[in-house]
Structure formats: C-alpha cells, structure tokens
Amino acid sequence: xxxxxxxxxxxxxxxxxxxxxxxxxxxxxxxxxxxxxxxxxxxxxxxxxxxxxxxxxxxxxxxxxxxxxxxxxxxxxxxxxxxxxxxxxxxxxxxxxxxxxxxxxxxxxxxxxxxxxxxxxxxxxxxxxxxxxxxxxxxxxxxxxxxxxxxxxxxxxxxxxxxxxxxxxxxxxxxxxxxxxxxxxxxxxxxxxxxxxxxxxxxxxxxxxxxxxxxxxxxxxxxxxxxxxxxxxxxxxxxxxxxxxxxxxxxxxxxxxxxxxxxxxxxxxxxxxxxxxxxxxxxxxxxxxxxxxxxxxxxxxxxxxxxxxxxxxxxxxxxxxxxxxxxxxxxxxxxxxxxxxxxxxxxxxxxxxxxxxxxxxxxxxxxxxxxxxxxxxxxxxxxxxxxxxxxxxxxxxxxxxxxxxxxxxxxxxxxxxxxxxxxxxxxxxxxxxxxxxxxxxxxxxxxxxxxxxxxxxxxxxxxxxxxxxxxxxxxxxxxxxxxxxxxxxxxxxxxxxxxxxxxxxxxxxxxxxxxxxxxxxxxxxxxxx
Numbered sequence: 001x002x003x004x005x006x007x008x009x010x011x012x013x014x015x016x017x018x019x020x021x022x023x024x025x026x027x028x029x030x031x032x033x034x035x036x037x038x039x040x041x042x043x044x045x046x047x048x049x050x051x052x053x054x055x056x057x058x059x060x061x062x063x064x065x066x067x068x069x070x071x072x073x074x075x076x077x078x079x080x081x082x083x084x085x086x087x088x089x090x091x092x093x094x095x096x097x098x099x100x101x102x103x104x105x106x107x108x109x110x111x112x113x114x115x116x117x118x119x120x121x122x123x124x125x126x127x128x129x130x131x132x133x134x135x136x137x138x139x140x141x142x143x144x145x146x147x148x149x150x151x152x153x154x155x156x157x158x159x160x161x162x163x164x165x166x167x168x169x170x171x172x173x174x175x176x177x178x179x180x181x182x183x184x185x186x187x188x189x190x191x192x193x194x195x196x197x198x199x200x201x202x203x204x205x206x207x208x209x210x211x212x213x214x215x216x217x218x219x220x221x222x223x224x225x226x227x228x229x230x231x232x233x234x235x236x237x238x239x240x241x242x243x244x245x246x247x248x249x250x251x252x253x254x255x256x257x258x259x260x261x262x263x264x265x266x267x268x269x270x271x272x273x274x275x276x277x278x279x280x281x282x283x284x285x286x287x288x289x290x291x292x293x294x295x296x297x298x299x300x301x302x303x304x305x306x307x308x309x310x311x312x313x314x315x316x317x318x319x320x321x322x323x324x325x326x327x328x329x330x331x332x333x334x335x336x337x338x339x340x341x342x343x344x345x346x347x348x349x350x351x352x353x354x355x356x357x358x359x360x361x362x363x364x365x366x367x368x369x370x371x372x373x374x375x376x377x378x379x380x381x382x383x384x385x386x387x388x389x390x391x392x393x394x395x396x397x398x399x400x401x402x403x404x405x406x407x408x409x410x411x412x413x414x415x416x417x418x419x420x421x422x423x424x425x426x427x428x429x430x431x432x433x434x435x436x437x438x439x440x441x442x443x444x445x446x447x448x449x450x451x452x453x454x455x456x457x458x459x460x461x462x463x464x465x466x467x468x469x470x471x472x473x474x475x476x477x478x479x480x481x482x483x484x485x486x487x488x489x490x491x492x493x494x495x496x497x498x499x500x501x502x503x504x505x506x507x508x509x510x511x512x513x514x515x516x517x518x519x520x521x522x523x524x525x526x527x528x529x
Contacts, residue, residue: 018097021052026091026105037110043223044079044111048089052101055093063087065178065218066241068253078222078239084110113223115236121260122219122238123179127172130265132247133283134158134165135448137484140248141281145270148228150281156483159446163208164190167247168288171219179220181244183213191249192280194272199249209249217244224256228268233258238267250280263287297477299465301383301528309524310352316345321371324500327364336397336505338366345369352522356396356501358515366511370500378405378494382529383465386420386499391518392456395511396425397502398520400462402495413441416490418471421462425518426509429453433464433473433481437489448473448481459523468492497525 027049032041040046050058050073058073064087068075079087085108092102122128133139135157141150158165167189170182189211191199199209217240224237233256240246240253250271258281259266265284272278308320323342331337339361345354354369361367386400399422404415417436424430434447452460452475463474471491473481485491501520504511 018099019054019095020099021055021093021095021101024050024052024055024091024093024101024103026050026089026103028089028105028107030107030109039084039108039110042110042112044081044109044113045076045222045225046079046107046109047076048091049074050091050093050103052093054095055101056096057094059092059094061090061092063089064220066220066239067243069243076225078113078220078225078237079109079111080113080220080222080239082111082114084108111222113221115221115234118221118234118236118257118260119179121262122171122265123173124262125173127170128286129168129170129288130284130286131168131288132165133264133285134160136283136285137482138281139283140164143279143281145226145277145279148232148268148279150279152278154281154484156446157481158448159440159483161190161208161444163188164247169246169284178218181217181219181240183217183244183247185211185213185247187211189213189245189249190247192251192271195249195251211249213244215242217241219244225254226256226268226270228256228258233268234260246282246284248280248282255282297463297465297472297474297479299383299528300467301465303529305382305527305529306377306379307524307526308352310347310350310522313348314346315342316347316352316371320373320376322374322376324370324372327362331505332502334502334505334507336502336508337364337395337511338368338501338503339364340370340500341367342369343367345371350523352499353519354398354499354501354522355517355519356391356503357517366503368501368503370498370502372498373496374405374407376496378496379527379529380492380494381467382527383463384420384497385461385463385524385526385528387459387461387523388421389457389459389521389523390423390455391425391501391520392428393425393512393515393518395504395508395515396423396518397505397508398423399498399500399502400522401498402464403498404490405494405496407496413437414490416493416495417441417445418464418466418491418495419447420464420473421475422507423455424508425512428456431455431462431475431480435471435483435491437491446483450475450478450480452476456518459521466491499525 029047030040031045060068090104094100138154141154143151166186168184172180191207191209201209220239222237236257238255252269252271255267255269263286269280356368401419407415413436419434422432434445436445465472471483
C-alpha cells in the first residue's frame with residue numbers, strides 16, 4: 001500500500017493496546033543466484049519476505065531511495081544500478097497502538113539493466129515536464145492483463161474529471177545522475193473508485209480527492225516484469241519512490257513504458273484487487289494543451305437534406321421553429337436569469353436574430369428567446385452546420401445544440417444532449433463543444449474547448465459530424481473535439497435542434513451591470529447526410 005494510505009492506517013494503529021511486533025525476521029532471495037553467479041542473473045530482482053508476531057503493517061526501505069508500505073510482508077523488488085551493488089534494507093513492522101519494531105538485512109545483487117534512451121527521453125537530459133494527454137483518445141484506459149490494450153474502457157478527449165488534467169509531473173536529472181520526480185497535483189488527484197474510501201472519499205463517484213504529492217521522489221528504471229510482447233513495449237519499467245504515482249491514483253508506483261518519444265509517453269500499470277488485477281493505460285505529453293491537435297474536417301456527408309436559410313422576413317417559420325416561453329421552472333435547471341418570449345427573435349436581412357435584453361419581463365430582469373424543432377424536424381447521423389455571429393457582454397450565454405427527440409418520454413440526460421456550440425461572454429474567445437448523457441451530465445459532461453478570435457465580430461461555421469462510431473466538433477472545419485460513440489449511450493437515435501441566448505446562470509456566470517442588449521445572428525442551419 002502506498003505511502004498515501006499511511007495516514008489512514010496510522011489512525012487505526014492508535015486504537016487498542018500498545019503492542020510492538022516481536023520476532024521480526026527478513027529473508028532475501030536474489031533471483032537467479034547460484035554458486036557460480038552469487039549475485040543473481042543480472043535482472044536485479046530480489047524476493048523479500050518479512051514476518052513478525054503481532055505485526056499489522058510493514059514498511060520496506062530498499063536502500064535505493066525507494067520505500068513501500070504494505071500490510072503483508074512478502075514482495076519483489078528490482079534494483080537497477082548497473083553492476084554488483086550492496087544495499088542495506090530496513091523493514092519497520094508496526095503493531096497495535098502504533099508501536100514499531102525495526103530490523104535490517106544486507107543484499108548484494110547484480111543488475112545488467114541499462115536504458116539510457118528512456119532515461120534521456122524522460123528527462124530531456126536535464127528537466128522535462130509531462131502532462132496528461134487529455135486531448136488524445138485513450139489517454140486513460142483499462143483492460144485485461146492478457147490483451148495489452150484498453151479493451152474495457154478508453155477515455156475520449158477530455159472526458160474525465162478536470163482534477164486529472166490539472167496535473168504536471170517534472171522529471172529531471174540531479175547532480176548525481178539520479179532521476180528525480182516532482183508531482184504537482186494542485187492538492188487534488190483523480191482516484192480510482194476502488195481506493196476512494198481508503199483516501200477518505202465519500203463514495204465511488206467522489207473521485208477528486210486531496211492527495212499529498214509534495215516532496216521530491218526518485219525514479220528507478222528496471223526491466224519490465226510483465227508479459228507485454230516486445231513489439232508493444234520498450235521493455236523498461238518506471239519505479240517511483242515513496243509511493244509516487246502518475247496522475248491517476250491506482251495504488252501502484254510501477255509503470256511499464258510502452259512507448260516514449262521526445263514529447264509523448266505511454267505507460268501501463270497493474271492494479272486492482274476486488275475483481276482481480278487490471279491493466280491501466282495512461283498517455284502523457286510535454287505540451288500543457290493536452291495534445292490532440294486540431295485537424296481539417298474530412299466529411300463523409302455531402303447531400304444537403306434540410307436547411308433553413310432565413311430568407312423570409314418576419315417571425316421564424318412556425319412550421320419549423322417552436323418558441324419555448326418562460327424561465328423553465330427555476331432558470332431551466334441552470335439558474336438562468338432571462339425570461340424567454342416569442343418577441344426576441346425575428347428574421348430580417350437574411351438572418352435569424354435572437355436578442356437578449358436588459359428589461360423587466362414577467363418578474364425577471366432580462367428577456368430573450370429560445371427556439372426548437374421538436375416534432376417538426378429531427379435527424380439521426382449526419383453533419384449539421386450552423387453559420388452564426390455571437391452576442392457579447394458579460395453573462396451572455398448563446399447556444400446552438402441538440403437533444404434526443406425522445407426527450408418528452410425519457411427526460412434529460414437520458415435523451416442525450418449534443419452542444420454544437422456554447423459561448424460565454426465572460427470568456428470571449430473560447431468555444432465549447434460538449435456531450436451530456438447518463439453519468440456524464442452537467443458539470444461531469446464530456447467536453448472540449450477551442451480558442452477562436454472574433455466570434456462576436458464575424459460569422460463562423462459551427463459544425464458537428466455524427467455517426468455510430470464518433471462525434472466530431474469543428475469551427476470553420478477545424479476539428480477540436482472527437483468523441484467515440486457507442487451503442488451504450490443515447491447518441492444513436494434522432495435529435496432535434498435548439499437555438500437560444502441565455503443570461504447568467506451556472507455557465508453564463510456574472511452579468512455585467514452595464515449590459516443592455518446583444519444579438520446572436522444565424523445565417524443558416526444546414527443538415528447533410
């Protein structure tokens with residue numbers, strides 16, 4: 001068990017009769033040792049067994065800047081300093097009441113392992129900082145031990161909790177050529193559900209927890225102990241001292257390096273006990289933008305099947321657009337401040353114009369409009385493109401989005417929601433593309449953002465391309481978010497379209513007291529299949 005569990009364990013030690021462990025014994029078996037090769041087979045591997053009467057925990061200090069804290073006394077450790085080296089191993093056994101007994105043993109072991117390439121790429125021959133590759137598909141995944149790929153789950157870009165993506169890990173070389181490890185997690189880490197209760201969480205859904213990652217640690221490299229085929233792995237394993245871990249807490253400090261380049265790191269760690277051990281996969285990048293470069297949208301949908309070009313002046317076409325009136329029983333679930341009317345939207349000059357105004361309306365301080373195509377038009381799979389110019393002003397919240405046509409029957413988020421474009425006047429140049437569905441809705445939705453300048457000064461094309469395999473979000477045909485679709489989530493049925501401008505609320509934020517009015521202009525809405 002990692003050092004991060006120590007505080008929980010120590011709390012238990014303080015109860016009951018104070019009883020120090022007795023008869024502490026340590027045995028060490030150097031793997032491959034023979035009369036001819038007394039220091040082993042060159043793997044640097046040593047099997048340790050510690051036993052003691054009345055012991056409930058053992059702390060191993062292996063004499064190479066690494067420690068392990070665990071309830072059982074049996075484990076295997078890899079030494080990696082090349083050549084025959086002597087290490088003093090200290091084992092501390094803890095009994096009830098926190099009483100401790102310590103013993104030491106000496107081991108001499110041969111390590112022929114050396115991987116200067118991985119060492120250089122990890123550290124940049126000096127210092128390098130790594131971030132979770134949040135923009136990459138499969139930046140966190142899990143699978144069975146024998147498949148060597150995340151067959152059970154692979155995260156879509158930016159799908160997981162933000163506490164995972166706030167991490168930075170700096171790996172460097174010190175003056176003695178040791179690999180140092182410093183982990184800045186902003187005091188909170190994303191914790192695997194199996195270990196939430198051990199770290200003080202309230203339940204498996206409470207996975208962003210305070211975890212102390214302070215202090216410099218060390219990384220030792222050793223030969224990987226798994227059976228990953230050589231063409232899928234470097235064969236090198238990272239071992240982090242003092243309970244260190246790579247961003248996602250899975251109760252391990254050892255990670256096999258599957259792939260590493262100047263700016264990319266892909267690792268595999270083994271963890272889990274309740275349902276048997278699993279293989280966990282993590283991707284890192286040296287860029288703090290999460291990787292996942294934007295690319296040109298290569299559409300598969302070319303046939304225009306439906307559109308509204310807003311060519312006829314007057315009210316929006318009632319055969320297409322429904323007005324939603326009111327404040328939606330408390331701000332549409334988001335504490336929004338506007339009252340929607342059928343008077344704040346008009347078609348003129350070839351544009352649909354939705355205007356949010358600061359004016360007293362039915363007990364609210366702001367008015368606006370929200371239109372949808374429910375029961376008039378919906379579609380399943382295709383490319384929807386909306387050309388629009390956005391409003392501006394603190395607190396404005398324009399949105400171009402879709403919900404499942406079964407919303408009246410199943411409700412939200414069961415129907416699914418695809419936010420083609422959301423924007424906050426308080427964050428002028430940032431565009432959001434987001435998906436909401438069961439277990440991933442509201443603040444836990446799966447989203448990505450992109451920086452686009454001039455969204456309130458000129459028209460931009462906001463696009464979603466959607467099929468049974470993936471959903472892509474783009475601005476002016478530049479893809480910035482790709483989500484892997486599946487049959488288990490509600491994005492495989494017809495969706496209808498919604499256009500609105502909200503004010504304030506949980507997403508729009510504080511409204512500028514000087515705000516008077518601002519308009520979202522929509523040139524067209526087009527659907528291709």
